[in-house]
Amino acid sequence: MMSGVLDREMILDNKEDVELVKAAQRCIVGALDHSNAVNIAIMEDGVERVDDLPLLKLPPKVLRLFADILGSLAQGKAVAIMPKELDVTTQEAAMFLNVSRPYLVRLLEEGKIPFHKVGTHRRIRFEDVVQYKERRQQISLDALQQLADQAQELNMGY
Structure with a gap:
């Protein structure tokens, strides 16, 4: 777990x-x-x-x-090792992503992160949570790069 x-x-x-x-x-x-x-x-x-x-x-x-x-x-970073095939609860996934559980449930219902049900409970493959986080980080990095490029084009001194 x-x-x-x-x-x-x-x-x-x-x-x-x-x-x-x-x-x-x-x-x-x-x-x-x-x-x-x-x-x-x-x-x-x-x-x-x-x-x-x-x-x-x-x-x-x-x-x-x-x-x-x-x-x-x-470097003082925390390290935790877990198998990629691990299924996590919505609360555990929300904690990993640093979002609220209701927000995570909305992401699941919108199809942004795949999940399956065990009885009435949603379960998410940890690997899918990690992939979502990596996609989100890449989108942020791309947006930051676009802002930096725009600042260069406009000679804003950055």
């Missing part, structure tokens, strides 16, 4: 942890940029021999995901 995931979202609030995360991200990104590295050794403090450590084999896509997560954490 999405609310359970959001209740446990990860935020780093300690400078030491932020520095560790930044170092780990640099290490992973460096390995990905310079080779097809897929092995990670996890060492305990005080262990000096890497030969005795088991290696964790991961695909580069997974390492990139870890690097992206670490980057977000290092």
Whole structure:
């Protein structure tokens, strides 16, 4: 359930942890940029021999995901991981979009976001909510670009 995931979202609030995360991200990104590295050794403090450590084999896509997560954490952003196939309630979708539940229901009824019913309750695929949010952000960026272009054409000093 999405609310359970959001209740446990990860935020780093300690400078030491932020520095560790930044170092780990640099290490992973460096390995990905310079080779097809897929092995990670996890060492305990005080262990000096890497030969005795088991290696964790991961695909580069997974390492990139870890690097992206670490980057977000290092910037102080909250991180929550959930499957794209997850169905969410109207309240959970509204919270994710930062809109009211009645406004979200109107979007559903207007066909702007697909949904299905479980009994009498509306359910929305989380992936569809994310796609709607991305479309909305793109529309905003396009409008901002048009305003900037117009300001340039009119020599408004922007």
